[in-house]
Amino acid sequence: MAQITLGGNPVQTQGELPAVGTMAPDFSLTDTALQDRSLAEFKGQKVVLNIFPSIDTGVCSASARKFNADAAGQDGVVVLNISRDLPFAHKRFCAAEGIEDAIGLSELRNSNFSDNYKVRMVDGGMKDFFSRAVIIVNEEGKIIYTEQVPEIGQAPDYDAALAALN
Numbered sequence: 001m002a003q004i005t006l007g008g009n010p011v012q013t014q015g016e017l018p019a020v021g022t023m024a025p026d027f028s029l030t031d032t033a034l035q036d037r038s039l040a041e042f043k044g045q046k047v048v049l050n051i052f053p054s055i056d057t058g059v060c061s062a063s064a065r066k067f068n069a070d071a072a073g074q075d076g077v078v079v080l081n082i083s084r085d086l087p088f089a090h091k092r093f094c095a096a097e098g099i100e101d102a103i104g105l106s107e108l109r110n111s112n113f114s115d116n117y118k119v120r121m122v123d124g125g126m127k128d129f130f131s132r133a134v135i136i137v138n139e140e141g142k143i144i145y146t147e148q149v150p151e152i153g154q155a156p157d158y159d160a161a162l163a164a165l166n
Contacts, residue, residue, distance in 0.1 A: 004131055006124050006152045013131050015118035017146045024137040025116035029082060029105035032091035037105060039137070046144075046165055047137040048072075048079045050156075051119050053129040055085050055093045055104070059155055060132070064104075065097060066158055072101030076139070077165055080105050082113065083130055126152065134161045 001012040018025065024047075026039045039047065050067045052060035064081045072079040079102040081090065090104025107113050107130075114120040119130045134156045136145035145164035149156050 001122070002118070002131070002148050004121075004148065004150055004152065006121075006126055008151075009124065011124035011126070011131075011152070012122050013118055013148070014114065014120050014122055017118060017133060017135060017148050018116070018143055020143050020146055022143055023141050024135070024143050025112075027113040027116060028110060029080075029113055030087050030108040031106075032087045032094065032104050034087055036109065037103070039141070042078050042080075042137075043141055044076075044139050046077045046139060048077065048161070048165070049082055049117075049133075049135040049137065050079060050102075051082045051117070051130050051133040051135070053121075053126055053132065053152065054083055055081070055089050059153060061093065061097070063132075063156060063158075064093065064099065064102060066155075067161075068097075068099045068102040070158070070162055071165060074165065078103065082107070084114075084128070132156060136161060136164045 067079045087106045132149040134147045
């Protein structure tokens with residue numbers, strides 16, 4: 001299990017993120033149109049997996065805006081904002097924020113995403129929410145960057161993640 005913190009208090013996740021250099025596990029997540037989407041759909045593009053607890057919190061919504069502005073518009077790059085929020089929350093947020101390039105995805109129908117990526121918190125006040133993490137997958141489906149953010153209230157290292165896209 002990875003240990004992170006929430007307000008300085010220790011919290012455990014299901015495990016460690018998949019390792020850089022390994023093939024990214026496929027998944028099935030639900031988009032804002034209630035359609036199931038898989039990682040395999042995006043083969044041939046670099047994929048930013050922007051993983052967070054809830055789109056309705058400040059740091060999470062800021063990360064969705066930042067990756068939409070700085071990565072989603074790049075040629076050959078897709079940004080997936082992933083949480084356990086309902087697809088309706090992702091849709092509402094994207095409409096309110098004018099986010100059109102990033103794709104909101106929910107672990108609504110099954111848990112294969114969190115089971116494979118080990119991002120679900122298993123204790124603490126936010127038990128069963130996702131931790132904050134960024135994973136970047138290259139065009140062939142190999143993981144080229146990971147960051148498990150150590151404190152839930154902390155933003156990811158945007159500069160390092162964006163540099164991994166180049």
